[in-house]
Amino acid sequence: MSARIDETGIKIGMWLFLYSEIILFGGLFVLYAAYFHRYPEQFAVGGKELNRIIGSINTVVLLVSSFAVAASITAIQRDARKHTIGLLLFSLCCGCIFLVNKYFEWGAKIHHDIFPNSDTLVNGEPGVNIFFGLYYVITGLHGLHVIIGMILLSISLVLVLMGKVNKSRFAMLDNSGLYWHLVDLIWIFVFPLFYLVL
Amino acid sequence: MKNVPLRKNVMTDHEDTHHVLSYGQLGAVLAVLLTLTGITVGVSYVHLGFFNVPVALAIACTKVTFVLLFFMHLKYEGPIIVISFLSTVAFLMIMIGFTFWDVAFR
Numbered sequence: 001m002s003a004r005i006d007e008t009g010i011k012i013g014m015w016l017f018l019y020s021e022i023i024l025f026g027g028l029f030v031l032y033a034a035y036f037h038r039y040p041e042q043f044a045v046g047g048k049e050l051n052r053i054i055g056s057i058n059t060v061v062l063l064v065s066s067f068a069v070a071a072s073i074t075a076i077q078r079d080a081r082k083h084t085i086g087l088l089l090f091s092l093c094c095g096c097i098f099l100v101n102k103y104f105e106w107g108a109k110i111h112h113d114i115f116p117n118s119d120t121l122v123n124g125e126p127g128v129n130i131f132f133g134l135y136y137v138i139t140g141l142h143g144l145h146v147i148i149g150m151i152l153l154s155i156s157l158v159l160v161l162m163g164k165v166n167k168s169r170f171a172m173l174d175n176s177g178l179y180w181h182l183v184d185l186i187w188i189f190v191f192p193l194f195y196l197v198l
Numbered sequence: 199m200k201n202v203p204l205r206k207n208v209m210t211d212h213e214d215t216h217h218v219l220s221y222g223q224l225g226a227v228l229a230v231l232l233t234l235t236g237i238t239v240g241v242s243y244v245h246l247g248f249f250n251v252p253v254a255l256a257i258a259c260t261k262v263t264f265v266l267l268f269f270m271h272l273k274y275e276g277p278i279i280v281i282s283f284l285s286t287v288a289f290l291m292i293m294i295g296f297t298f299w300d301v302a303f304r
Contacts, residue, residue, distance in 0.1 A: 008276065015279050019286040026290045033294065034301045052239070059235050067228040070219070070269040077218045181270045188261045192254035196242035 007171060014175040018182050021145075025186050028138050032193060035130050042127025046135070047194065049114065054105050055195035058098050059187065065094030066184040069153070069177045079167040081160065088157045091180065095150040102143055106136075135194055142190060145183045152176035217274035227268045234261050 036043050068091040075083035113120040114132055121129040156173040159165040165173050238257040246253065267273040272280065 008278075011275070012278060012282075015282065019282070022286055022290060023293075026293060030294050030297045033298050037298070037301055052242075056235070056239055060232065063228060063231045063235065066265065066269050067224055067231075070224050070227075071221055074219055074221060074224065178270055181265055184269075185262050185265055188258050188265070189255075192238055192242070192258050196238060197251050197254050 005169065005171070010171045010175065014178050018178060021182055021186075025138075025141075025189075028134070028141070029189065029193070032134050032138070035127070035134065039125075039127025039130065042125045043131050045125070046128045046131030047197065049109070049112075050135070050195050051105060051108070052195050054101050055191055058101050059191045061094050061098050061101070062184045062187050065091040065098075066181050068094065069180045073170065073174060073177050076160070076165065076167060076170045076173060081166075084160055084173075085157065088153055088160065092150055092153055092157070095146055095153070098146055099143065102139065106139075138190055139194070142183070142186055145179075145186070149176070149180045149183045152179055217271065219268060219271075224268065227264055230264055231261055234264075 068087045072084045072087035072091070075081075075087060109115060109132075110118075115121070116133060116136055121132055153176050156165060156176045159172055234257055238254055241253055241257070242250065266283075272283065
C-alpha cells in the first residue's frame with residue numbers, strides 16, 4: 001500500500017498537455033501570419049489602434065508574476081511556507097491586474113465601435129476586420145487561459161495552506177506554475193505581433 | 199513500518215531530480231526578460247520596414263527561451279521532456295513554415 005509517487009510521470013503528463021496548448025495557439029498564429037501577408041497595410045492600421053502602453057504594462061505584469069510563481073516553487077522546496085503563500089498571493093494579484101487592464105482595453109475598443117460585427121468593422125476595410133477578429137479571438141482565448149491559470153494557482157494556494165502541498169510533495173504547485181508560465185509564453189508572442197510589429 | 203525506508207527513498211529521488219534555483223538566479227532571469235521587453239518596445243519605434251517583424255520575433259524567441267529554460271526548469275529536466283518539447287517545436291515550425299510557404303508563393 002505504499003504510495004510511490006511518480007514525479008516524472010506527473011510532469012510528463014503536464015508537458016503533454018502544454019504541447020497541445022502550444023499547437024492550439026500555433027494554429028492561430030498561422031492564421032495571423034497568412035492574413036498579415038495578405039493585408040500588411042490594413043494590419044498596420046489596426047495595430048495603431050491598440051494601446052502600446054497598456055500592452056507593455058501587461059507584459060511586465062505577466063513577467064513579474066511568472067517570476068513570483070517560479071520563486072514560490074523555490075520557496076516550497078526550501079520549506080519557506082510563508083514565502084510561498086506571499087508569492088502566490090502576489091501572482092494572483094498580478095493576474096487580476098492583467099485582467100482589469102484587458103477589461104479597460106477591450107472596453108475602449110468596444111466604445112469606439114470596434115468589436116466583431118460592429119458597423120465600423122463590417123463596412124470598413126476587410127483587413128482591419130480580420131485583424132480585430134484575430135485580436136479578439138487570440139487575446140480572448142489568452143484571457144481565458146489567464147483565468148484558468150489563476151484558478152489553478154488558487155487551488156495550489158489552498159493546498160499549501162492546508163499543508164497538502166509541502167516540501168516533499170508539490171507537484172500540484174509545480175504543474176500550476178508550468179501552466180502559468182505557458183500563459184506568459186503565449187503573451188510574449190501576442191504582444192509584439194499585435195501591439196508592436198506594425 | 200516497512201513504508202519508512204521507501205518514503206525516504208522517494209525523498210532522496212526527488213532531491214536528485216529537482217534542481218532548486220535561488221531567488222537571485224530567478225531575479226536575474228526576470229531582469230533579462232524586462233530588459234528585452236524594453237528593447238522590443240524601443241525597436242518598434244524605429245522604422246525598419248519589413249525587418250521590424252523578424253527583429254520582434256527574434257527578441258520574443260529569446261525571451262521565450264529564458265522562460266522555458268529557467269522558470270519552467272527545462273534546463274534541468276530529463277531527456278524525455280526535452281526531446282518531446284523539441285519535437286513539438288519542430289512540428290510547429292513545419293506547420294507554420296509550410297502553411298506560410300504555400301500562402302506566400304501561391
